[in-house]
Amino acid sequence: MSETSPKLRAELDGIPTYKPGRPAAADGPVAYKLSSNENPYPPLPGVLESAVAAAHNFNRYPDMACTELMSELADRYGVPLSHLATGTGSVGVAQQLLQATSGPGDEVIYAWRSFEAYPIITRVSGATPVQVPLTAGDVHDLDAMADAVTDRTRLIFVCNPNNPTGTVVRRAELERFLDRVPSDVLVVLDEAYREFIRDPAVPDGVEIYRDRPNVAVLRTFSKAYGLAGLRVGFAIAHEPVAAALRKTAVPFGVTQLAQDAAVASLRAEDELLGRVGMLVCERARVHEDLVGQGWTVPETQANFVWLRLGERTAEFAAVCEQEGVVVRPFPGEGARITIGEPEANDLFLRVARDFHKKLL
Numbered sequence: 001m002s003e004t005s006p007k008l009r010a011e012l013d014g015i016p017t018y019k020p021g022r023p024a025a026a027d028g029p030v031a032y033k034l035s036s037n038e039n040p041y042p043p044l045p046g047v048l049e050s051a052v053a054a055a056h057n058f059n060r061y062p063d064m065a066c067t068e069l070m071s072e073l074a075d076r077y078g079v080p081l082s083h084l085a086t087g088t089g090s091v092g093v094a095q096q097l098l099q100a101t102s103g104p105g106d107e108v109i110y111a112w113r114s115f116e117a118y119p120i121i122t123r124v125s126g127a128t129p130v131q132v133p134l135t136a137g138d139v140h141d142l143d144a145m146a147d148a149v150t151d152r153t154r155l156i157f158v159c160n161p162n163n164p165t166g167t168v169v170r171r172a173e174l175e176r177f178l179d180r181v182p183s184d185v186l187v188v189l190d191e192a193y194r195e196f197i198r199d200p201a202v203p204d205g206v207e208i209y210r211d212r213p214n215v216a217v218l219r220t221f222s223k224a225y226g227l228a229g230l231r232v233g234f235a236i237a238h239e240p241v242a243a244a245l246r247k248t249a250v251p252f253g254v255t256q257l258a259q260d261a262a263v264a265s266l267r268a269e270d271e272l273l274g275r276v277g278m279l280v281c282e283r284a285r286v287h288e289d290l291v292g293q294g295w296t297v298p299e300t301q302a303n304f305v306w307l308r309l310g311e312r313t314a315e316f317a318a319v320c321e322q323e324g325v326v327v328r329p330f331p332g333e334g335a336r337i338t339i340g341e342p343e344a345n346d347l348f349l350r351v352a353r354d355f356h357k358k359l360l
């Protein structure tokens with residue numbers, strides 16, 4: 001028997017596997033998971049019932065065209081069906097966008113730090129990541145990102161609001177940036193946290209995309225709609241891009257359970273968005289309390305806050321965990337803390353207060 005292992009693509013060498021937020025310990029006294037930007041509320045009754053009904057047909061493949069979901073989305077956003085494509089979470093759709101645009105020799109630009117999947121999916125595609133540091137205020141440096149465009153650039157991610165900082169880019173600066181980007185470079189507006197935005201100066205990507213054929217918008221049911229476990233997201237993009245997404249999709253990737261639950265969520269939108277409203281109130285409370293405690297916290301429009309803790313990050317995360325709150329550390333940089341239910345936020349604020357006192 002030969003000793004050599006199968007030949008794998010060299011691009012995979014050194015690519016880290018995606019690191020999910022740690023789950024809460026099952027055996028501690030209290031354990032709140034504030035590490036994955038999930039919605040703390042369980043699915044609404046109508047959503048649950050639709051999922052249970054779909055479970056009766058597990059022996060069948062799902063509707064590959066996601067017909068009902070697509071038509072619901074087309075009506076809701078006022079876009080043609082041909083401009084829509086679904087996938088296994090918006091990260092699945094992002095990977096399809098890379099497959100459709102980028103390969104060895106090409107460049108993909110994104111801010112850094114931003115969503116940790118970008119470097120992974122870029123390198124898996126074989127393209128070269130071009131990371132443009134956030135400004136000192138933890139905001140996308142769109143001028144520097146436009147300056148980084150070369151003949152090789154194929155795709156640019158703009159994460160709005162940015163994960164993990166929660167910061168946003170506003171309409172005028174985004175328009176100015178898009179005017180500078182060549183029309184053959186795809187700009188992906190990743191709006192995973194769109195429903196949490198309350199700043200009216202932050203543009204809705206769906207309005208921006210309409211007269212810009214090189215803009216694609218990514219949305220997800222994982223965050224505000226609370227369906228992270230079902231893996232369904234979608235893109236709104238002009239036809240050549242949306243058509244390419246249908247070609248690069250894993251056949252039958254979006255389960256019937258996910259499709260039906262997504263449709264039911266859209267129909268239960270008032271209640272769902274009421275819950276989002278509560279989280280937005282909690283976000284304001286958490287932000288204000290942290291600032292009152294003496295922390296510097298960037299203004300956030302997402303369902304999380306960012307504490308730039310530098311070398312103290314790992315220690316902070318460990319203390320939080322001991323006290324029953326799991327946060328998301330980025331060692332050496334900072335910690336991202338999801339806004340959860342009020343009791344979880346109270347506990348986190350108490351731990352943050354005690355930790356900050358020790359810093360002084």
Ligand SMILES: Cc1ncc(COP(=O)(O)O)c(C=O)c1O
Pocket residue numbers: 036037088089090091092115159162163190192219220221222228231232233
């Ligand atoms: C900015 C951003 N985009 C996309 C995603 C992916 O979400 P999903 O694949 O669950 O739709 C996330 C999840 O954390 C995110 O933070």
